[in-house]
Amino acid sequence: MFNFLRITWAIFYKDIRVWLRQPANVAATVIPPLAFLFIQALGAAAVGRSPVALVNLDSGPQGAKIVAAIRQADVFRLQETDAVHAQTLLKDLGVVAIVTIPADFSQRYLERLQTPIDVTVNNLNLDFTNDIRRAVPDAITQYYLAQGSASPIKITVREQDLRVHDIQLFQYTVLPTIALLLMISGIISGGLATALEWERYTVKEFLVSPASSAAIIAGKVLAGFVISFVLGTLVLGLVDIIGWVQPVGIYWLNTLLIVALISLFGSGLGVAIGALLKKVITTIAISINAALYLFFLSGGIGVLAFEPNWLQAIAAFIPLTYGIHAMQMALFYSSADLLGRDILVLGLSALATLLLGTFAVRRGLAG
Amino acid sequence: MKTGFLYEFGVIWTCAKKDIKVALTDRIFTILGLFLPMNVLILMSLFVLAGSYAPTAVVMGENGAYAQLFYNAMSQAHSFRLQQTSPAQAQALINAGKIVAVVTIPPDFDQQIRNDQPVQVDVEINNLNTDFTNDIRRAVPLSITSFYAKAFPNLVTVVPSEHDLYLHDTDYIPYLGVSILVIALMVGALLQSGLGSAREWEGETMKELLLSPASRWSIMLGKMLGAFLVSLGSVAIVLIVLILLLGVAPVHWAAMFGLTLLTLIIFIAAGTILGTLLKRHQPVLALTFGTSIPLFFLSGAFGPISFSTPAVQVLAQIFPVYYAIVVLQYAFHNFALNTYGITGNTLVLGGYAIALVVLAAIVLRRSTIAH
16 A cells, blocks of 8 residues: 555656646646636627617617616617718728617607618627617617606516526636536546657556556546646636635635545546647647537537537536536535535546546557 | 858748648547537537527416517517426426516506506516526516507507618627637647647757757748648538638638638647747646637627726737737628727737747747757
């Protein structure tokens, strides 16, 4: 047992030192996910609130009311301007749409005639176009609702939210990005450390040494695990300091446990890939492809609940899905809902990758 | 030192041929490099396509004419993927995360509407994140106004009258596919040229090249040509998928080919710089793959950056990816995504190409001295 631990420690220590001697690799692992988070945060203010020019040609009271309703609806980034400037803004892509209150708006409204609000949309992209298509009626509904019992719209909406509070998009993106960082870091550090042994022929030394393959794997997985776990914890600490995502009390521990399990899963997978492929360049390419697939299929850039059933069914087989879910529960809602299930799936997945890694290394050493 | 056009051409071609042969030796890597952009295209398409409509259960408390009309208004709101269920089924579905909203039309809906009395529609939302949740919050009022516009055109008279700048809407995939093409060009080119350069330093074969009578320019151009030709493979694959499978045909074919090649040259030069500076293939690989997603999100892949925040606009315009997306959106969809015009954007890209090729030469020269 002591011998096993000694070998594990020696390999772990060696792999960590090799990794630390490659600052370019460290930077290449850490910078992209952080850059992604940074960009998401920078663009967050624009999400769901398209820039729109508002032109009010009506001088009556109803025109003023609908303008007030549009302002209060807070569904646009509004620029109130004249018709000519609005056209310039639309042409120069300063705004997605021009909302024009016609000159006879108040009069037509009082005469109970059809009172269209002109909406000129730059429909080059359905995402923005549909946002406008939803937002204008939203403002019109609020205009009617402001009339109280006099409003002809009798349908009201009673909203019940499933969760205690809304989560901003960029906050929501933080957790899959941390999971991606953990996976890339774990797979690459584990994969590289293993593949390098074959590429540099140092694997021969393992072959002639009395070290067991289990101790070799344990050392390599441990190195990848520690690298990923430390990076993940640092990023988590950083987003906590910035205030994007703030774990509370015991939920720090839940989160760290999940970070550890994802790191272990990634590292084990990396060692398995590295031992199977034995070439650094191929290992990196496969590893990054694998990490991206796991990231996307676990709902990395979307919301799984919005996806069709067959995509949700695929996501159910992706361990990262459970890691992201557990972190969401802990960090966003201070909840341990389904934590047992998530830990079990992640733990079993990590164990499976360790077994795969053991098999791959043994097979590699035997070959 | 030997000189002359034929000699230099010979050096360029020999370097290119050698790099192509080396790239083709590692078949798994080459195949992965070729298909990675297509993988990203497929994965992003799946999620964007599916995520644009919110899966919603509608509990119909009654099936009267007005209730049915309201359901129809919801189905035409460009926002929902509707299914009618019982209250229990709806709860089970939302609790299991299979749907994101439950809209309950009450049993007295028709009667209340007919009597001009208030009626309340319950909307239960799985408010996971504000972007998706707000789409639902806004789509319900859209359904209400659409419902009244059809049911009581003389009662609710204020309605939006939409005028579109373009004849047809452009769906998510055709728009996004073009942006992904740019990322495909970037990843493919950076990988091929970056690794081609890094390999020479890592294997120390660069010494032999630099000690040879061949000029630095010829060596560099040869390496770029090799990477360029190999990258054409991944470009062809993505273009075939985009044009033939997804049906995104370019409006301006000649511009599409010309601008694609110009974009490729830029990233080939950038990759050469990266490989020469880093001198090792591991960081080149990791940086190439790692920067692709942040740059994709930064550079207006989802829409004109002028619709984003000022900070994003300033940052995006630093990178050639942004201009490449602008010109290729023009080539494919005839869109103008900024005020520089197609000529202005092409000139900027041309400037990047020249600057990066010159910079690659300088970096190689400085590396020579350092080595």
